Amino acid sequence: MYKIVRKKVLNPTVTQMEILAPLVAKKAKPGQFIILRTDEDGERIPLTVAGTDPEEGTVKIIFQVVGGTTEKLNHMNQGDSLQDFVGPLGRPTETEGIKKVCIVGGGVGCAIAMPVAQEFHRLGADVTSIIGFRSKDLLILEDEFRACSNKLVVMSDDGSYGRHGNVTVPLKEMLEAGEKFDLIITIGPLIMMKFVTLTAKPFGVPVTVSMNPIMIDGTGMCGGCRLTLIKDGKPVTKFACVDGPDFNGYEVDFDEAMSRSRMYFGFERKSHESICNLYKQEAR
Amino acid sequence: MALDPKKHEMPVQDAVVRGKNFDEVALGYTKEVAIAEAQRCLNCKNRPCVSGCPVNISIPEFIAEIKKGEFEEAYRIINKTSSLPAVCGRVCPQETQCESKCTLGIKYESVGIGRLERFVADWHNEHATEKPAKPAPNGHKVAIVGSGPSGLTCAGDLAKKGYAVTVYEALHTAGGVLVYGIPEFRLPKKIVAKEVQTLKDLGVDFQENVVIGKTLTIDELFEMGNEAVFVGSGAGLPRFQGIPGESLKGVYSANEFLTRSNLMKAYRDVNDTPIMKGGKVIVSGGGNVAMDAARTALRLGAEVHIVYRRSMAELPARKEEVEHAEEEGIHFDILTDIKEILGFHNPDDPRDERNGFVTGVRCVKTQLGEPDEKGRRRPVDIPGSDFVLEADTVVIAIGTSPNPLIKDTTPGLEINSHGGIIVNEDGLTSRKGIYAGGDAVTGAATVISAMGAGKTAAAAIDEYLSK
Ligand SMILES: Cc1cc2nc3c(=O)[nH]c(=O)nc-3n(C[C@H](O)[C@H](O)[C@H](O)COP(=O)(O)OP(=O)(O)OC[C@H]3O[C@@H](n4cnc5c(N)ncnc54)[C@H](O)[C@@H]3O)c2cc1C
Ligand SMILES: Cc1cc2nc3c(=O)[nH]c(=O)nc-3n(C[C@H](O)[C@H](O)[C@H](O)COP(=O)(O)OP(=O)(O)OC[C@H]3O[C@@H](n4cnc5c(N)ncnc54)[C@H](O)[C@@H]3O)c2cc1C
Ligand code: SF4
Ligand code: SF4
Ligand code: FES
Numbered sequence: 001m002y003k004i005v006r007k008k009v010l011n012p013t014v015t016q017m018e019i020l021a022p023l024v025a026k027k028a029k030p031g032q033f034i035i036l037r038t039d040e041d042g043e044r045i046p047l048t049v050a051g052t053d054p055e056e057g058t059v060k061i062i063f064q065v066v067g068g069t070t071e072k073l074n075h076m077n078q079g080d081s082l083q084d085f086v087g088p089l090g091r092p093t094e095t096e097g098i099k100k101v102c103i104v105g106g107g108v109g110c111a112i113a114m115p116v117a118q119e120f121h122r123l124g125a126d127v128t129s130i131i132g133f134r135s136k137d138l139l140i141l142e143d144e145f146r147a148c149s150n151k152l153v154v155m156s157d158d159g160s161y162g163r164h165g166n167v168t169v170p171l172k173e174m175l176e177a178g179e180k181f182d183l184i185i186t187i188g189p190l191i192m193m194k195f196v197t198l199t200a201k202p203f204g205v206p207v208t209v210s211m212n213p214i215m216i217d218g219t220g221m222c223g224g225c226r227l228t229l230i231k232d233g234k235p236v237t238k239f240a241c242v243d244g245p246d247f248n249g250y251e252v253d254f255d256e257a258m259s260r261s262r263m264y265f266g267f268e269r270k271s272h273e274s275i276c277n278l279y280k281q282e283a284r
Numbered sequence: 285m286a287l288d289p290k291k292h293e294m295p296v297q298d299a300v301v302r303g304k305n306f307d308e309v310a311l312g313y314t315k316e317v318a319i320a321e322a323q324r325c326l327n328c329k330n331r332p333c334v335s336g337c338p339v340n341i342s343i344p345e346f347i348a349e350i351k352k353g354e355f356e357e358a359y360r361i362i363n364k365t366s367s368l369p370a371v372c373g374r375v376c377p378q379e380t381q382c383e384s385k386c387t388l389g390i391k392y393e394s395v396g397i398g399r400l401e402r403f404v405a406d407w408h409n410e411h412a413t414e415k416p417a418k419p420a421p422n423g424h425k426v427a428i429v430g431s432g433p434s435g436l437t438c439a440g441d442l443a444k445k446g447y448a449v450t451v452y453e454a455l456h457t458a459g460g461v462l463v464y465g466i467p468e469f470r471l472p473k474k475i476v477a478k479e480v481q482t483l484k485d486l487g488v489d490f491q492e493n494v495v496i497g498k499t500l501t502i503d504e505l506f507e508m509g510n511e512a513v514f515v516g517s518g519a520g521l522p523r524f525q526g527i528p529g530e531s532l533k534g535v536y537s538a539n540e541f542l543t544r545s546n547l548m549k550a551y552r553d554v555n556d557t558p559i560m561k562g563g564k565v566i567v568s569g570g571g572n573v574a575m576d577a578a579r580t581a582l583r584l585g586a587e588v589h590i591v592y593r594r595s596m597a598e599l600p601a602r603k604e605e606v607e608h609a610e611e612e613g614i615h616f617d618i619l620t621d622i623k624e625i626l627g628f629h630n631p632d633d634p635r636d637e638r639n640g641f642v643t644g645v646r647c648v649k650t651q652l653g654e655p656d657e658k659g660r661r662r663p664v665d666i667p668g669s670d671f672v673l674e675a676d677t678v679v680i681a682i683g684t685s686p687n688p689l690i691k692d693t694t695p696g697l698e699i700n701s702h703g704g705i706i707v708n709e710d711g712l713t714s715r716k717g718i719y720a721g722g723d724a725v726t727g728a729a730t731v732i733s734a735m736g737a738g739k740t741a742a743a744a745i746d747e748y749l750s751k
Contacts (some may be wrong), residue, residue, distance in 0.1 A: 023499050037456060044456075084456040218369075219454050219495055220687050221464075221520040222540035228531055235525060241690070246546035256531050259640035263533040 001081035002036075005058050010140045014108060015063045015074050016050070022057030024049075024087045030119040031093030031210070031246055034059065034220045037084040038072045044239075045069045048112040049088060059085075062111035062140070072213025089218040090245050092206070093185065095119060100126040102174070102181045103149075104167050104196050107133060112210055113187040114141050114148075121148035128181070129153070132168050132188070136161035137138045167192065168199045175203045183208060186249065190258045199247035207249030211240045213261060227260070228253040289392035292321040294399055298451035298654035299611040301654070302593040303582055306468045307597045309608055310374070315353075319401040321454055322350035325395045328387050334398060336385035339736045340366045343382060343397055350400060358652065359408040365739075367440045368433055370475045371462060372411060372732050373402025377602045381732070382470075390454055409478060415485045422446035424749050429496045432460020433731045434722030436479060437738030438745075443486040445746055447713060450510075451488060454495040457547060461723075462731070465539070465573065465664060467580050470605070473546075512717045512745045516738060517706060519686045519723035525568065529625030534642035538569070538577045538681035541558040545580050563676030566591055566645055568622050570598070573728075575605040578614050581679065589615045589673065593650055593663040617673065621663060625678055644674045686724050694718070702727055711719035711741030719745055 003020040010016055024034060028049040035044050051060035065074050076082070082099030091232035093116050101120050105113035110131045120127050129145045139154070139161055146152050153170045163170065171184070186196040187210040197207045217226045222244040227244075229236045229251040238244065295311040296302070313321065325347040333343045342361050348356035362369045376382075378398035381691050386394035424447050428435045429452040439449045457463050459476040484490065494500060496517070505513050522537035524530050536544075564580040567574050570592035578588045584738040590609070592599060595618050599606055610616070630636035649669035652661035686703040698706045698714040704727055705720040707713050713720050721737025723729055 023494065027499060084493050086454070086456070086495060086499070089495065089496060216540060216543055217455065219498075219520070220689065221522070222543050223522040223524065224540045225535035226531065228525075256640075260531065260533060262640075 001083065002085035003081045004076055005056075006097055007076075007078045010062065011138055013138070014062060014111070014140050015065070016060060016062045017073075018053070018058040018060050019082060019085055020051070020057055021059050021085045021087075022054075024085065025052045025054045025057045025059050028059060029092035030095075030115040031089035031244065033218070034061070034087030035089060035215065036061075036073075036082050036086075038069060038076065039083050042068045042072065042083060044084070044216055046089070046212070046218060048115070050111050050115055051118075052065035053131050059087075062108070062114075064108035064111075067236060076086055077100075086218070088240060091243070093119070093210075093246055095123055095125075096184045098125055100128075100180065100182050102128045102130065102171065102179075102184045104171060104184060104186040104188070104192075105129070105131045106167055106186075106192040107138065108140075109188030109192075109210070110141050110145070112184070112212075114144055116187070117145060118148045126150050128174070128179070130155065130167045132156070132167040132192070133161070134158065142203050166195070168195050171196060172199050175200065175205065181205050184249075185210070185246075190254055190261060193249065194258075195250075196253040197254075201250070208246050209249040209252055210245045211247055211252065211257065212245060213240050213257060214263065217241070227257050230255050287388075287392070288320075288324055289326075291393045291396040291399075294396075295592045296608075297374045299608075299613070302451055303471065303612045306583055308472050309469050312406055313399055313403045315355075315407075318350055318400060318568050319353065321396050321400060322347045323359045324388065325351075326387055332385040332387055333382045333395070336382040338381065338730075339407050339739065340403070341365050341382070346404065347395065347397075347400060350404065355404055355407045356412065358404045359412075362404060362432075366401075366732075366735065367739075368479055368731070368735055369401050369435070370405035371471060371479070372735070373398050373400075373405055373419050374471050374475075375466060375602075376732050376738070377730060379394065379603050386534060394700055403745060409475075410495065411673045416482065418485070418487050419444055421448060421500055424448065425450075425510045426745060426749075427452065427505040427508075427513045427615045428516065430454075430460060430516040430518055430724070431480070431490065431500070431724075432518050432734060433462065433740075434518075434724075434734035434738035435460065435514065436483060436513045437735045438516060438719075438721070438742045439738075440483050440486065440490045441739055441742035442745060443483065443488045447746075447749075448480045449488045451483075451490050452494040452496050452500070452505075453492045454491065455547065456492050458490050458492060460516075464543045465576065467542065467546055467576050469579065469583070470576065477597070495689070497689040502697075506717065511749055512719065514711075514738070514741050514745065515690055515713070515718065516722045516734070517687060517690055517719040517724045518734075519684045519704075519726075519728045521685045521687045521703075522680070523683045523685060524680055525622065525682060527622065527624055529627055529642075529645075532625055532627040532642045532678075534676060535678045535680065538567075538573045538679055539684065541577050541679045542573075542580060545584070563587075564674055565589070565679065566673060567677040567681055568592075568645075569681030569683070570594065571600045571683070572602060572605060573682065573683075574679075575601045575609050577679045577681050579605075579609055579612060581677070582612055582614060587615075589617050589675075591617045591647065592662070593619070593621045594652060595619055598652075598660055610660070617647070619652075620647045620665065621650050621665065622647050623670070623676075626672065642675055642678055644672050645678060646672050684723075684728050686727065690724075698709075709740075710744035711737060712744060717748070734748035 129149040139242040218241040225240040346361040348360040381393040427450040565586040650663035653664040719741040722734035
């Protein structure tokens with residue numbers, strides 16, 4: 001069992017927890033994730049390691065309540081224990097040789113992006129962060145990003161905070177103004193990552209995207225997390241949990257990934273109301 | 285007494301009833317039937333059956349005890365060489381192993397060795413009360429990677445000799461394929477749990493949720509004071525066919541489908557894990573894994589077709605599973621090869637909810653041609669025989685290979701071209717103190733061979749550390 005040492009509400013749908021898991025705390029690097037189960041009948045869900053305290057043996061996770069499991073998790077409190085907590089999984093984000101980086105985060109993806117930004121900052125790179133949210137009440141981690149970024153731009157879709165518009169707007173402006181990034185790292189909804197990649201393409205800047213497909217084991221055993229890369233015009237199947245989660249944005253087949261991410265859409269809506277049986281008829 | 289030419293029938297749940305539940309299919313012999321079946325054994329002096337068993341269980345000897353009604357003694361004899369008799373008695377491909385060598389089999393049906401082994405193990409589990417005494421510690425520490433049959437066996441043998449053994453398992457439950465792969469209706473999970481508990485009683489420490497290569501490396505296991513490491517990490521990496529459409533929604537690897545159902549218990553409605561239920565399911569492949577996926581899908585309420593490239597005679601699955609699958613109403617589309625998986629695509633509405641879901645598979649009929657390297661006749665496509673089978677779900681069950689995680693994180697560990705860890709006859713790898721066995725070495729094989737490899741390695745580790 002893995003104890004919840006601290007819990008903090010970041011906004012109405014996003015919560016931060018620190019979990020006692022000493023082995024994971026010692027090993028985890030930015031870009032890696034864990035898989036947890038809340039209880040004996042729970043689903044295995046992946047969450048990014050948002051920070052560690054190896055001394056205390058704790059691992060920080062930040063999650064958005066989107067469905068059954070994250071809701072259950074959100075109902076747990078300091079002192080409660082998680083059934084399972086395994087990691088660190090996936091490959092750490094590659095940082096070598098990057099002197100100037102642009103981090104583009106969207107929504108809860110900012111939680112995944114934050115430790116990556118911090119790591120680049122720690123390594124002495126010049127960090128530009130662009131973080132976007134639907135509206136002001138969904139804003140998270142602004143202070144954390146400010147502390148590790150040479151430049152920070154906050155965007156909101158509805159203009160209720162920061163600049164009005166998508167994250168691609170300031171990115172495009174910067175690139176057009178001649179900013180020379182060694183790398184753009186983008187983490188957030190698939191559609192956003194797709195457009196960040198398209199925005200960067202004319203400028204020839206490498207783009208790393210963090211893919212978060214549906215996962216089960218996280219060790220390369222089920223293939224459920226597979227995605228297609230197009231390499232030299234040929235499709236190549238990769239498993240996000242072991243080969244990723246970071247991939248070259250120019251190679252990812254985003255349309256397929258978006259389609260696959262909606263596989264259980266009907267099921268989850270029902271799972272909320274826990275009448276999954278209906279799905280039998282309706283899925284077809 | 286005249287010799288009964290036929291094996292005593294295994295009582296089974298009715299095919300129609302069992303197609304709707306996840307309870308065990310085969311119900312096991314009663315005491316009387318077991319004794320009667322044991323009486324068919326001729327107690328052959330040359331013991332041909334023993335040579336057919338990968339771990340050389342003293343078959344005539346344990347059967348002789350059953351004849352006398354000395355079931356606990358029979359168990360003791362089996363247990364000397366096999367640590368998982370309740371499992372092997374259920375899942376061994378007996379017809380190609382022990383029973384294939386049985387003298388009776390020449391003229392009649394062989395003795396039901398597997399069924400007797402299962403009876404003895406179940407009888408023991410039901411009646412034995414005493415817990416094994418914890419052996420005196422010998423001061424040595426050994427780590428086991430993976431809790432499948434090879435790891436469990438190696439752990440048990442070493443623990444009995446007084447080693448302090450820790451088993452590290454990546455998943456949240458111990459048992460390997462026995463819990464995440466083989467379904468409940470063929471191998472009840474409580475049997476595996478019981479074997480694990482027996483090891484715990486012996487003092488074996490289980491650390492679930494630890495991925496070796498990620499959470500800890502093998503070199504760190506040595507730094508932690510372990511003097512030897514056994515790698516029994518299995519062959520869990522699913523292979524896909526490399527055909528168009530494999531990324532469509534509704535296409536699963538057998539591992540994912542079975543894991544969702546078994547380990548995550550998606551078959552129980554109280555569980556949170558989603559799985560595609562109902563509709564028409566196509567399973568590609570012909571091994572045990574394909575049978576298990578097909579029969580699981582059937583129990584989830586689907587109409588199921590197994591599509592296999594060769595003929596019924598070449599199906600690599602255990603005979604009993606194929607028979608059970610047929611009785612339950614699974615359709616076999618043999619001499620058929622899947623060339624493409626077809627999906628729904630509404631060109632007028634990209635937001636159509638049905639877009640990207642499987643609608644069927646395009647197949648071609650095959651005929652058997654020249655034998656391949658393994659002597660199995662190779663399927664050859666019949667030109668122009670294309671046809672489409674409708675489907676809502678497609679499960680790919682064409683095999684697995686060893687996961688590269690351990691190799692990638694253990695310098696100096698040599699592997700072969702199939703990804704299997706290279707070992708000598710003692711199970712020793714290219715690295716001092718690191719042993720390996722089971723599917724991680726051989727690629728996907730059987731429970732009993734994995735168990736045998738765990739035993740061999742345990743003996744070699746004992747010798748290495750006793751020096
Ligand atoms: C490597 C990885 C790292 C992740 N890191 C984080 C993180 O740090 N913080 C965080 O809040 N979330 C993260 N996620 C997403 C998180 O795993 C899902 O939100 C979670 O599994 C949803 O579980 P649920 O039962 O609450 O919701 P469900 O009921 O399973 O799903 C609710 C809704 O979320 C969608 N959904 C389900 N799984 C995913 C997924 N993997 N990605 C995107 N949408 C999904 C469903 O389609 C549905 O619309 C990560 C995912 C991966 C693969
Ligand atoms: C669906 C199915 C049906 C089968 N039916 C039969 C049958 O009827 N009869 C038969 O004889 N055989 C059958 N087999 C084959 C048999 O189950 C395997 O050959 C056997 O389980 C192999 O045992 P193992 O100990 O080598 O590995 P596994 O049973 O594969 O166990 C390996 C364990 O190691 C863990 N692991 C892997 N990597 C790591 C890591 N890095 N760190 C920590 N842990 C790790 C895995 O999670 C797993 O639990 C079947 C297999 C499947 C998949
Ligand atoms: S372990 Fe398997 S092969 Fe050996 S005797 Fe038992 S059933 Fe036969
Ligand atoms: S070969 Fe058959 S009949 Fe002979 S001892 Fe073995 S099980 Fe009995
Ligand atoms: S999550 Fe199962 S293979 Fe990646």
